Amino acid sequence: MKKNYREVKEARVQEIKEKMEKAQGVILAKYQGLTVEEDTKLRKELRDAGVEYKVYKNTLALRAAKELGFDQLEDYFIGPISIAFGYEDPTAPARILNDFSKDHKVLELKAGIVQGEIFDENKVKELATVPPKEVLIAKLLGSFKAPLSNFVYALNAIEEKQKSEEA
Template sequence: MPSEKVLEKKKVQVAELSAQLKEANVGVLVSYSGITVERDTKLRKQLREAGCTYKVVKNSVLSRAFKEVGIDGLDDSFKGTTAIAIAKDDYVSAPKILTECAKDLETFSVKAGFIDGSVVDEASIVALAKLPSKEVLVAQALYGLNAPIQGFANVLNGTIRGLAIALNAIAEQKESA
């Protein structure tokens, strides 16, 4: 039986992880076996720059933290080596970085994840990774809103230009007559 000191340490780990999970928009569970230290360092740097938290955590601690938060259905993912990437602000960055890493390495794979507290499978994480970033989506939405207004302005400008040309032609015709 584990000592009180070890149990207390695990309780603190579960509490810290639970607090991070409550604040997170998206989380991705990965199997990280076979990744080199160099590649892992590069991966951690990419995730940190994107504003994500990446941790290697014991499966028992992960399981208890998810139960404490109320996210159920990930029990099958808590087998083998498990790491978790958590993002508070951006839904796309962590899935995008981790699926790119999984493409490069055979032994590294996405297991599952959650989006706003709902459990999703690997296919959903991969689909989420294919979405453009938030900035691109905002730009596309603004372009969609701006296009009809710009078209209307062009039509009005064309009408005014046509009127000016017609008035100029009439003025020239009267001058020559």
């Protein structure tokens, strides 16, 4: 029986480790004090954004983090900790958890791993202010389009002026 329990723990550590490796953004948060309704609402928001939200035993999650070389996270695995894994957008878990924590003070951002770099609470909150990737791409495309549009308007104005002088 004891051997089987150990195998289950090892499999769970491997599962957490794989999720941490696959995710572009991993955010740790203290969730104790949320009501069932609040937790359900948070989970729905995260799920809608493509973020996986889990609660694991701290010892298992910490072991997985240490196996990946994130020993500095040990100080953050104190008390009940949830983990949000963002696979598509590295800023999504931080943004959603930070926004939710503004109305639900019991939810506290603790730390994160974003593209292999460890972020403390303050860096996670800064990361939360970064717009989604789609918004950043739209802004970039808009900044490319503006000078071209102005150039086209200038060419049209020159053409119109030449036509009016000819007439």
